[in-house]
Amino acid sequence: MALVGIVYVIWQLRRVLAYEQGDDVMRRISSAIQEGAAAFLNREYRILSVFVAAVATVIVIFLQWQTAVAFLLGAVASAGAGYLGMYVAVRANVRTTEAARSGLHLGLQVAFASGAIMGMSVISFSLLGMTVLYLLFSNDPNCLIYITGFGFGASSIALFARVGGGIFTKAADVGADLVGKIEKGIPEDDPRNPAVIADNVGDNVGDVAGMGADLFESYSGSIIAAATLGAAFGGDAAGAFIALPFLIAAVGVISSLFGIYIIVADKDPNLAVGTRFVDKALALLNSQVADINENASLQDLLDALRHSVWAASALILVLTLLTVIVSGVHFNYWLVILVGLMAGNAIAYVTEYYTAYTEKPTQSIAKACETGAATTIIQGLSVGMMSTVFPVLIVAVAILASIWLGIKADGSIAAGLYAVALAGVGMLSTLGVTLATDAYGPVADNAGGIAEMAHLPPEVRHRTDALDSLGNTTAATGKGFAIGSAVLTALALVAAYVSAAKIENLDLLNPTMLPGILIGAMMPYLFSALTMTAVSKAAYAIVMEVRRQFHEIPGLMEGTASPDYATCVDISTEGALREMIFPGMLAVVVPLLTGFVLGKEALAGMLIGTTTSGFLLAVMMANAGGAWDNAKKWIETGESGGKGSDAHKAAVVGDTVGDPFKDTSGPALNILIKLMSIVSLVFATAFGSGWFSF
């Protein structure tokens, strides 16, 4: 199935690259973005290769060479998927612009196809990597222990990609806006702004490569956690329990392809036969195929994407039911998959409710903008905090239900914890298509930027804007999935760690447990403080450079001279890479230190502390950021005084505060909680009872 996914990726890649690239100006802009993105990723990967080599050496010394091999493969596969996704995205952007000249429908096709490549390469590379490792080490009883290294490798890349990409994108964005929009009064994406290319590069390295690596990691981590727990409790039937998460992932490939097909194939003349078949099939399912025509409203487009995800979900439920029956495991495990899928969708729904400008919470922020920036911030933070309630309850109920179903099926708490891991696998089973609906957003965003910079007719920009706002909504949904799955995966990894470290007494009132939990809960705060400060610092450097160029290059403001885009890209790259190292190292070093100094029990406490505290902070930051962003958009539709009013100025303040919240610090926490758990799992056997005797 992984190979099927890869074949699809290659086929789709050729199709996307075959689309028209537009005129010379558009090509020039696009290649500037391509160069900037490639330059960033190359430098990032060069730095990471040093880190990866160092960690691999540590693994060989303290553990086994096989784990190091898995670690390297995980790092390479994650980096490869990220690179590929970004490679396509920076080429699909200009093709989307060109396609949008002939209509909204074709624009969506190209942008979504690019997202689909990202989505499918993430799940295929992950599945292929783990399968290769399994085949390689299948005769070794420690096979699954080695495979945890794959997750560790993927996590490490993910953390740096998220943090580095997140700092890059927001530094460039904030830097471009502060001078361009506020000081110089020129519009967004104006080619006179020296930071405009860096801003567009940022969308790709942050939201495509970063998001891809994040979910690559959740996906791999959830499968590894489930397989490890399955091996631990399964006894004689362990084979079936280990196989189940892999099989779910495998049928997930088919389901995702089906979901993607509904959007991509729809009305494409080259695929008319297929579409007619799908159309008929789905007419029975209440005609779920969306009718994307030129007058499609945002809601129609959103429905199209949603139906595609739903179709994929429906198919996976059928296929996993068959899988469960054929595997011979208890029927309850199918219910657990259902629980996971439902929980993921429920969190996504809540996220949308709290961040969409058609709903009360975001509108309450827009209202607060009328009384100034301070009330805007207070209301935004309140909405963000309030928005944690339902995601927490949903995850709590999902955990409770999964544990209950698992215990009822196989009579032990270990089975219950296995079920929690399986719920995580279920939540991510349709990742191929959910990630596609998410990763297409930045492509549409870039396409709009190119339309602006190439001075295309306004209707093109109008169309790409429609695609972009759709992307903002699906991005919110994607973030809901990312955090929900991160929590389940992290908890499953903690359970796997506890089992691997052979911890017997995990009493909450153990001497080292409370300090462990407290320090763990503090980690997300420290991490967020560091990443937010990093954005400020890097943005400040961009502001200085943009101001310098406007000052020193004659004719820049008048449009007679060209700005020096490359220097801004360079500064963002420098800043992002320098600032990602310390928080990234913390995430690896702190759990190891805790495990060795305070002992393995305290480390378990720390992981629980980090997971819960990180979950809450991540949801709060992501939703507050999304709500501020959309409150501004709501005002721009003419509410509360409209664009240019005092309320709008207050909303811009909220939006700027929200930028690092939702695109840097918030998402990076997802990875922090998983990375800390998987580091602990990989080194589980190396920890003792610490330096303190009680």
Place this chain on the structure above:
Amino acid sequence: MALVGIVYVIWQLRRVLAYEQGDDVMRRISSAIQEGAAAFLNREYRILSVFVAAVATVIVIFLQWQTAVAFLLGAVASAGAGYLGMYVAVRANVRTTEAARSGLHLGLQVAFASGAIMGMSVISFSLLGMTVLYLLFSNDPNCLIYITGFGFGASSIALFARVGGGIFTKAADVGADLVGKIEKGIPEDDPRNPAVIADNVGDNVGDVAGMGADLFESYSGSIIAAATLGAAFGGDAAGAFIALPFLIAAVGVISSLFGIYIIVADKDPNLAVGTRFVDKALALLNSQVADINENASLQDLLDALRHSVWAASALILVLTLLTVIVSGVHFNYWLVILVGLMAGNAIAYVTEYYTAYTEKPTQSIAKACETGAATTIIQGLSVGMMSTVFPVLIVAVAILASIWLGIKADGSIAAGLYAVALAGVGMLSTLGVTLATDAYGPVADNAGGIAEMAHLPPEVRHRTDALDSLGNTTAATGKGFAIGSAVLTALALVAAYVSAAKIENLDLLNPTMLPGILIGAMMPYLFSALTMTAVSKAAYAIVMEVRRQFHEIPGLMEGTASPDYATCVDISTEGALREMIFPGMLAVVVPLLTGFVLGKEALAGMLIGTTTSGFLLAVMMANAGGAWDNAKKWIETGESGGKGSDAHKAAVVGDTVGDPFKDTSGPALNILIKLMSIVSLVFATAFGSGWFSF
């Protein structure tokens, strides 16, 4: 000792009331504040009496009448201490203004004496209440269980007082500023502003009555937790372990009086003999008596207060050493008290570092103000998040050290947990004086307001301003103590709960444990969202009323007509009392629901989740708020463009966001974590294993 404290309170009260009250204008202003404060507290207590009666009935039905009696006594004692503190504060304010006319020194004397009455009545009432209950039920083996009701009663009052007072004070403050300072351009404390009296009332009901109830609760809770744990593990020697926290509190009364004496008695001609004695005694201790003369700088005044706290700490270490020796308990328990005291001072130091404008963090916010409101907010939140690191490490080390010392002394984890509780008692042992240095701030603040409104010569305002800024610094320190002690107390109460509920399996991976921890960690977010929204709502109502008065009362702006102060006080009162009920109920109902539905194990998880998550959020909010406030003050000294510059405007935004952070939501979290723990402890025996069978 409690009676000694009460005698002191009465004596000092008569002294304070004997000071001059100034001219008619001052008296009129002061009595408006007195009436407003009394009206608020009377209405608040009327609402609370319904709540208290209802809970007492529930206790009688589900538990025992003795617990209900203790609950009622706790509620009355806490309310009484709060009422008395406020009664003095609203009378000391005008006397401080009058005293400040003749000099800074006398001004500090009066204001600090008022704070001392609050500090001493809190510890005396608490100690007396618990002693009475002990004498009453000493023949009953469940005596200590009943006494937990005292803590519950105190907690309930504290929560509502903190939340209600916090909403009142910030609604009036923000409302007065938004219209007065920003729209009308009139200075702070201008008598033409209709919300000015409400603002001054708010300082008293929030920072005096609210803070007093908060620490009353920590103080009682830490003693109860220690006594309960002592009874649980002490075996034959239980008597000594139960007595120890009470004895520490008793010698704390003497030490606090000594600390207060150093400030109050210093240079007072009526007490010259005493001072000479103290002067001589302290000359040996490196002459700790501060020389408070007219030219005293802020640093000198701060040193005076600090020395008084240090002197009290030094004395308590001597007295507790004697106590430990006489009690016959292990010497390690004295070290534990030392650990608690040191941890409290260390957290206070960190709080000061992160919020004082002479230090880097606050200055970095001032720097960020230069690039606008958005960077001000981002930098402030970063500083707030970063400021959690050391308090967490300090508490973690204190817990680890206490547990280790306890286990080494008596060989069981139970002894270790007893030691944690004792560290909390140690931290609060000098509460009489630390609270005095804190509660005097609002009096000085009010005194400045009265000076402004009564058009006194500028040097009077200058003097009260000096006292006020000193109060801001000590308030930050007080908040550090409040949160540090709240965490230790809450954890000790959780340990007491686990012991009382007879929970045997507290495994972190228990089926209901993770959901419990998650929901618990979410509570502070929900609670903060509710309280922040409450401030916005109530402030909005004030803004509307102030605008109305300026619009409808002719001659108000010109100063020829008087505003209607009482309506603004009424609106704040209404708003605060209405908005405090839901979050207050949540704090009581959620733990009970969790205990009954998910079972007693899940409740333990919830309490740990709430305590850790609440600790972090409270520190973040309090410190970010304090740092924003002082960043504004730093700019007002002439930095970054000074008053009226764009940077200053951005700083005002930060300060306004920080107001509900540091004075409403942040401090209320201290009580939330204690109240949830003590509710659980009181009902510990009523919970079963929940509705789910695993």
